[in-house]
Amino acid sequence: MFSELERFALVDDQGRRARLVDAAIDAAAGDYPPVRGLIFRDTPRRQMVLEWAAVRSVDWRHRRIRVGDLSAGNPESTEALADSVLLKRDLMDALVVDVEHCHTTRANDLWLRESNGQLALVGADVSAWAVLRRLGHGLLGRGAERALLDWKNLEFLRGHPDLARQNRDYHHRITELPPAEIAHLLDQLPYLHAAELLSIIPDPLATDTLEAMGVGRQAQIVDELEDDQVARLLDLMAPDTAADLLGSIDAARAETLLRSIGDAQRNRVVDLLKFPPDTVGGIMTNQLPVLPATLTVAAARGVLQDQLAAPDFVYYIYVVDDLASGHLQGVVTLREFVLATDDQLISEIMRGQVSTLDPFTPAIDAARHVADQDLAAMPVVAPDGRLLGAVTIDVAMRQIAPAGWSEQVPRVFS
DSSP, X not given: OHHXXXXXXXXXXXXXEEEEEEEEEOTTSSSSOBEEEEXXXXXXXXXXXXXXXXXXXXXXXTTEEEESOXXXXXXXXXXXXXXXXXXXXXXXXXXXXXXXXXXXXXXXXEEEEEETTEEEEEEEEOSHHHHHHHHTTTSSSTTSOOOEEEGGGEEEEOSOHHHHHTTOSOOOGGGGSOHHHHHHHHHTSOHHHHHHHHHTXXXXXXXXXHHTSOHHHHHHXXXXXXXXXXXXXHHHSOHHHHHHHHTTSOHHHHHHHHXXXXXXXXXXXXXXXXXXXXXXXXXXXXXXXXXXXXSBHHHHHHHHHHHTTSSSOOOEEEXXXXXXXXXXXXXXXXXXXXXSOTTSBHHHHSBOOOOOBOTTSBHHHXXXXXXXXXXXXXXXXXXXXXXEEEEEHHHHHXXXXXXXXXXXXXXXXX
């Protein structure tokens, strides 16, 4: 354990001795990063780094690390060491994410293994005994049960999102988890660490993860991210989620971010921001699959191909007179569309009698109506009959559910 190793002395061929201060690892070098340098002090104020290649052997029994020549060490300033990952400075007591068991914890001690003359970091001890062992300078907690976690299954976090933007020193095992699991982990972390973790995963996965979180937590994390990253995520979000997020952050920054996203997404988001948040227009989504009534089913398949790539889940296809005017004519379920023959018109298979919502109806009243109707979604139309969007059942349930439960309702249809 590193708590034991740091009490070792460095001894060179001339018999000179120095106490080990820390050890530098190459954190980006695979599952089990090797120790690349030993840090010691040759004077009370000067810190030196000796390459691991200078190590002759490790005498575990007598707590000595035998090296060729201590004077071969190079002075290292604090600034130079800032780019290194040090076991004591950076990893001891660091927050780590245990990807295998989906929880966060702290590295109370570090487990090192020597193989073929090379020392490598292979695990972390997260038990309380590790703390006792350190406090007792190795006299207490020895031989006690250890809670060792394999290092290849851990992501260590330093609470600096800018380090994640450099994309170094991470295993990226977190990307193997589904968005809801990552969101759960982020909820357990301080917001700086959460922003760091979100920054090491690809944008599509980061977007899905953010959408699985409550808007308050989203705003906390986004506040620590660079504008260019936030703009990329907003571009990939469902428009209603993006609008909710922009409405919860500083207005000046929200305006800057709106100018940075794509035109199509910006227009959808701005259309939603026009409505008060406690109305139907404020909770609806306006990213819907829409077809003209005059198309055949065969022709509609080509039109729908791009539209179906955007919404998270599609149940209804909304039918309008034409795409330019967008007056609602009816709806078609995806099942009905798939079962229809190629030569049928969309107008022939649609349901013309459709319950609709007014965009300025109070959100809570509309949510109860959607739930009472037992519908997956209900369209929202303007007074002139134009299709504006839809209120989905998951959004409706968030409005109805008690405050403590509303954030737990999963996003299914939007």
